[in-house]
Amino acid sequence: MSLTIDSISKRFSEVQALDDVSLEMSPGEVFGLLGANGAGKTTAMRIVLDILRPDSGTIAWNGKLNTDVPRDTWGYLPEERGLYAKMKVLDQLVFFAKLHGVKPKAAERETRDWLERFRIPEYADRRAEQLSKGNQQKIQFIAAILHDPDVLLMDEPFTGLDPVNAALLKEAFLELRDRGKTLVFSTHQMETVEELCQSIAILDRGRVVVGGAVRDVRRSTGRQVVRLSVDGDPEIAWLASLDGVRVTRRGQDYTEAVVSQGYDPEAVLRAALARNCRLIHFEITDPSLEEIFIEHVGQIDTTERTLAPKAVRA
Amino acid sequence: MNGWRTLFPNAWYVTVREFRSRATSRSFVVGTVLLAAIAFAAAQLPVLIDFAQGTSETRVEVFVRASGLPSDALTVVGHVLNGAPAPDSNAHKAYALSWLADGDLASAQSALEQGKFDALLIIDRDASSRDLLFTLRTDMPSDGRQAQTIASATQMLAIEDGLVRAGTSTASVLAPSSFTVLPVSPSGTAAVNSVSQEISSSLLSTGLIVLIFMAIITYGTWVAMSVAEEKSSRVMELMLNATTPLQMLAGKVIGNGAAGLTQYGIILAAVIGGLIAQGPIHQAVLGGSSSGVAFGGLNAPVLGAFAVLFVLGFLLYSLLYAALGSLVSRQEDVQSATSPLMMLIMLGYFMSIFGLQAINDTWVRIVSFVPFFSPYLMLARVSVGRVEIWEFALAVVFLLVSIGIALVVTARIYSAGVLLYGQRVGLRQILTAARVSR
Numbered sequence: 001m002s003l004t005i006d007s008i009s010k011r012f013s014e015v016q017a018l019d020d021v022s023l024e025m026s027p028g029e030v031f032g033l034l035g036a037n038g039a040g041k042t043t044a045m046r047i048v049l050d051i052l053r054p055d056s057g058t059i060a061w062n063g064k065l066n067t068d069v070p071r072d073t074w075g076y077l078p079e080e081r082g083l084y085a086k087m088k089v090l091d092q093l094v095f096f097a098k099l100h101g102v103k104p105k106a107a108e109r110e111t112r113d114w115l116e117r118f119r120i121p122e123y124a125d126r127r128a129e130q131l132s133k134g135n136q137q138k139i140q141f142i143a144a145i146l147h148d149p150d151v152l153l154m155d156e157p158f159t160g161l162d163p164v165n166a167a168l169l170k171e172a173f174l175e176l177r178d179r180g181k182t183l184v185f186s187t188h189q190m191e192t193v194e195e196l197c198q199s200i201a202i203l204d205r206g207r208v209v210v211g212g213a214v215r216d217v218r219r220s221t222g223r224q225v226v227r228l229s230v231d232g233d234p235e236i237a238w239l240a241s242l243d244g245v246r247v248t249r250r251g252q253d254y255t256e257a258v259v260s261q262g263y264d265p266e267a268v269l270r271a272a273l274a275r276n277c278r279l280i281h282f283e284i285t286d287p288s289l290e291e292i293f294i295e296h297v298g299q300i301d302t303t304e305r306t307l308a309p310k311a312v313r314a
Numbered sequence: 315m316n317g318w319r320t321l322f323p324n325a326w327y328v329t330v331r332e333f334r335s336r337a338t339s340r341s342f343v344v345g346t347v348l349l350a351a352i353a354f355a356a357a358q359l360p361v362l363i364d365f366a367q368g369t370s371e372t373r374v375e376v377f378v379r380a381s382g383l384p385s386d387a388l389t390v391v392g393h394v395l396n397g398a399p400a401p402d403s404n405a406h407k408a409y410a411l412s413w414l415a416d417g418d419l420a421s422a423q424s425a426l427e428q429g430k431f432d433a434l435l436i437i438d439r440d441a442s443s444r445d446l447l448f449t450l451r452t453d454m455p456s457d458g459r460q461a462q463t464i465a466s467a468t469q470m471l472a473i474e475d476g477l478v479r480a481g482t483s484t485a486s487v488l489a490p491s492s493f494t495v496l497p498v499s500p501s502g503t504a505a506v507n508s509v510s511q512e513i514s515s516s517l518l519s520t521g522l523i524v525l526i527f528m529a530i531i532t533y534g535t536w537v538a539m540s541v542a543e544e545k546s547s548r549v550m551e552l553m554l555n556a557t558t559p560l561q562m563l564a565g566k567v568i569g570n571g572a573a574g575l576t577q578y579g580i581i582l583a584a585v586i587g588g589l590i591a592q593g594p595i596h597q598a599v600l601g602g603s604s605s606g607v608a609f610g611g612l613n614a615p616v617l618g619a620f621a622v623l624f625v626l627g628f629l630l631y632s633l634l635y636a637a638l639g640s641l642v643s644r645q646e647d648v649q650s651a652t653s654p655l656m657m658l659i660m661l662g663y664f665m666s667i668f669g670l671q672a673i674n675d676t677w678v679r680i681v682s683f684v685p686f687f688s689p690y691l692m693l694a695r696v697s698v699g700r701v702e703i704w705e706f707a708l709a710v711v712f713l714l715v716s717i718g719i720a721l722v723v724t725a726r727i728y729s730a731g732v733l734l735y736g737q738r739v740g741l742r743q744i745l746t747a748a749r750v751s752r
Contacts, residue, residue: 051554076555082548087335098327099556143552 002026003048003151003182008057010043010206017043018054019206025182025199027150030173032193032214033186034289035203036297041186042079044203045153048184049074061151072100075149079156079186081140083128089115089139090124093146100147107146114142118168134165141169145176152176154185158192170196190290200289202296209296218286221295222261225285226268229254231278242271248291254281258291321564324557328565329572332540336573346577350584357588361596372460373410375431377422380439380446384478387471388413394467409463426451435464437471444479446472519670519697522620523690525578527663529624530631530689531656533574537632538639538648540570541728546644550732559729563721567632574628619696619706626713627689630720631659637724640731658686666690673698683709685716 005023009016018040025031033041046052048059050066059066061073084092090111097107115121118138123131128139137160145152158166173196177183187193193200194214201211210217225248230236236255240247244263249256259265265284272279336342376391384390388411395409412431414422419436426434433452440447448468454460544550553562634655642651669678669691682691688709695701 049555051551071555074555076552078548078551080548080551082550082552084331084335084549085547086339087331095327095331096552096556099324099553140552 002062003184004060005044005048006058006060008044008047008054008059010040010047010052010054016206018047021057021203021206021208023201023208023211025151025184027182028177028180029182029198030177030196031182031184032197032200033184033203034188034190034193034200034293035186038205039203039297040206041203042155045076045155045184045186048151048153049076072147073150075144075147075152077140077144077152077154077157081133081137083136083139083143085129086127088125088127089131092128093139093143096143097146100149102147110146111142114146117172118142118165134161137161138165138169141172145172149181151182152184154183156187157185158187158189166192190288190293194289202293204297210292214289215286217292218289221287221292223287224259224265225256225287225291226259226265227254227256227281227283227285228268228272228279229281230272231280233277236277238271238275239268242268258287321561324561325564325568328557328562329569332566332569333573336536336540336570337576342573342577346580349577349581353581353584354588354591357585357592358595361592361599364596365599371410372408372433372454373412373431374433374435374464375412375414375422375425376435376437377414377417377419378437379419380437382439383437383446384471384474387474390471390474391467394470395463409460423451433460433464435468437468446475448472516670516698518616519694520667522616522693522697523663523666523670526620526624526627526689526693527659529574529578530628530659533571533578533628534631534635534655534659535648535652536570536574537567538635538652539645540566541636541639541732542642542645542648545640545642545732554729554732559732560721560725563633563636563725563728566636567629571628571632616697620693622710623689623693623713626710626717630685630689630713630717631655633717633720633724637727637731640728662687662690666694670694670698673700679705683712685712688713 003025007020007022008018009020010018035041047054061069093111094107115124120135173183197214199213202209239257244260245257247257269282392411396407422434433450436449438447638651642648681687682695692709
């Protein structure tokens, strides 16, 4: 019972979009696909959905090749959002559900349920073009899940949502996860990944650079991170002078430092106490995903390498 | 392959959606109403022409001073001026004659001067030769059509008068001569088409060809537009997960095609309604019935052939329109992307218009089997009535086969094209994409 991506490669003329990518996702798991723009996330999703064909490698769901799996196994929220602009919300959701084999009556009931849950029941009879971007995004999410798919693939589902709507969406994620669905999503928001995902993979230029359970990934560096804040001393200047300690963040709320492998993070605590500092906050933790991401991928690549469709200005 | 899984019910859902969204769009409703109104009005054109002509009647007053005119002199002159009497005596006449056998010339002259008449024809008889003498007083040009026509009428009257004086029966001038037309081959049947039949069947073919031509161009573009719209609004990716390209393709072609045919049907109904209403309208406006429109040559076989060729031709071209529509990212680019197809359609159209003049030529016969042109040229041949059943059947089979091929090719181009965004798509890219995609 799992979604297995087995060494897939895909080349678009001069760009190697995916290079021998292997991943495994389990039911009841939320999986995060991380990577800079153009890392191959969208291509990977399209290949899983059999919208694109890989040059080599296979995808299997519960041991069956993705080309033989019924289409309603998959739910897909594309990165480029699109709805039929002139069509009423209810009509198009029912339309999409029917295409996946849901009976019209059930489709309408489910649609109204979800609109209610996303606090937009009054939009059922509006045309899609009359909705705000965030609300359209919620409609698209509903379109992806109305047929109750086993696997849900979402490309940047949180982009452009305000905190309230993001929370609604996260709630829906967790509920689907608890119902045994497999959720895969790509994002740039590391905090969301840490909050929701059991497992992740970081893609860079078509390769998996890090993958596995989030806890293991964060521990894999062997380094630890200390966060501390001291009453009356937001700078904590002495911290940088300690051996094996590198300050990575100086914030108003707390200061963060990485402790190199072989050094004891508790030495920072002892140093603070020795200086008679009034500690408000002290925490020893693993490096954040953001740090690991930057370590592996480098600075976010600003050159445009994306193969996913760009929005076209009309 | 996934692309070839069962078409239904998804193709049907897409068809219904396409039809609804097209048929409820403002442009469709406004366009249909407007075109139907124009079509209805155009059907009233003959009434308008009659109405315009009704006021341009030439009024001629005939003043007879000559004695012993033939008894049917008025009939003879009227016959030449207005043609053989129509069965319907109310029909419009170009000349109004008023015959003054006695009375005085002065009052006739003053009526002319007051503008009550356009011309005054005075008939005298030469005292010595006893021949008739005609004088026409008018401000119309002496070499104009009216003066010339009146001159021919007087000539006819003079001949008749001469015949009467020579003692021959007066009936012979107007009596038709015995004149029989037979086909070239002595054994041939006598069913020779009349000129009006020839003209009306050629008009009919042209009309039917124009109907197919317009439908393919207008509604084929709708298909391409609707594909491009889906691509530019990015619904395509949602659709790609929910359906197969083949299901989408079938739904788009049939849904838009059905919407197009609905509009077409409404417009044709307006034309037919207009033609039917033409009689009563003519009666009401002008008093008297119109010359009417004859549907010469329109019979069940021609209509059946038209329906078959219309649907098959539309399907073939719509598939290609869908393929081309899938290659552009924006609706604005549809026109330029589909222009090669437009050329092909125009080529077929012009060939059929020229072909109508040379319907028995070998090249017309050959081209009438070629799938892209057979909807026009086979139709032309059918409507002129010179096609064997097997020839028609063969053209239909060729069309069906090419639709099948177009479906396979288009589905591949389509499934590749719908994911190509923002790039200018060349033939090589299409082929590469079609090969690697599902």
